[in-house]
Amino acid sequence: MFLKSSFVLSVIAAASYTCQAQSQLVASQIMASVINMNGIEANFMFAPLANNGGAQVWIEVKSGLTKKFAVSPTGGFEYHIHVKPVGPNNDCVATGGHLDPGNVGAAKCTAAKPDTCQEGDLSGKHGELKATESGSIPPQSYNDKYIRFSGETTTIAGRSVVIHNNGTRVACGNIYPFDQSSSPSTSAKGDSSAPDGQVTSLHSGTSSGGQVVATMAMGVAGAVFGALMAF
Ligand SMILES: [Cu+2]
Incomplete structure (x- = not known):
């Protein structure tokens, strides 16, 4: 179920290691x-x-956010960044x-005035995740x-x-360093039943051959994300 995602994320990791010199992007900081x-x-x-200029944010929703729902x-x-990790049993x-x-x-948060938004209010600053069929x-x-x-x-x-979903919390996941050398269960500070279970699979199959080379060739972190958009 996470095959495509794991591939994509692995490409990011591999490429970011390689592009470190140009972009100052280090995998352990992602x-x-x-x-x-x-x-x-x-x-x-x-x-x-x-230069502490914030973050490039990349989002992919694989399933669940239907118009019907x-x-x-x-x-x-x-969707927001919340202060604490996910609790037991999700x-x-x-x-x-x-x-x-x-x-x-x-x-008072509006997208037109993002400085009026909480730092964690991502949908306030950038718009909601729009439901699809x-x-x-x-x-x-x-x-x-x-x-x-x-x-x-x-x-x-x-x-x-x-x-x-209109205020109700319907899904959540911990934020952890996307670093192949770190253990998600320790870095995320979450409980073992949290969605960390999938994290390990994200780190597998890192050498993805041609795609990685292609992404590397593009050089900078922004381009890495840009390339991924095309997948
Ligand atoms: Cu929230």
């Missing part, structure tokens, strides 16, 4: 979140931009509130200049991504 619960499968990646009249699903409530180190609060959403990518990868109160590491 964060990822794999969501697989309640029929919702989604992958998120956060790659740091140079969507409650909101907008036909969209909100408990999304245990993730707490949104990542909001600046104490912005939830009230099939429930899968093609890969998308954007830059978010607010996301941070360090600082005890500011980093996204060790936190979680939560998808909502």
Whole structure:
């Protein structure tokens, strides 16, 4: 079920190692979140931009976000970075509130004024995940200049991504360093029943031959993501 995703993510990892010199992108700094619960499968990646310029965010929804399922009249699903990891038995409530180190609060956020948004309010800043007939959403990518990868109160590491359906938390997954040398179960600080189970498979089959070479040739991290969009 995760074959395609694992391949794609493996390509990112392999390419980012190779492109390190040009892009300053180090695989150990990339964060990822794999969501697989309640029929919702989604992958998120956060790659740091140079000079603490935020992150390039890559999102792929494999299944579950159907128009039929969507409650909101907008036909969209909100998603955020929440402060805590997923609780036992995929408990999304245990993730707490949104990542909001600046104490912005939830009230006034608009996409037109992203500085009024909580750092973790990804759909507030970039729009909701838009439901489709099939429930899968093609890969998308954007830059978010607010996301941070360090600082005890500011980093996204060790936190979680939560998808909502008109407010209700319907799926969640831990954010862990996408580093082949680290163990997701320790790095994600989550419980062993969280979606970490899939993480190991993301790291398998890294040498993907021609695709990796092609991606490497494109040079920079942004291009890596761009190439992946075409898959
Ligand atoms: Cu949320």
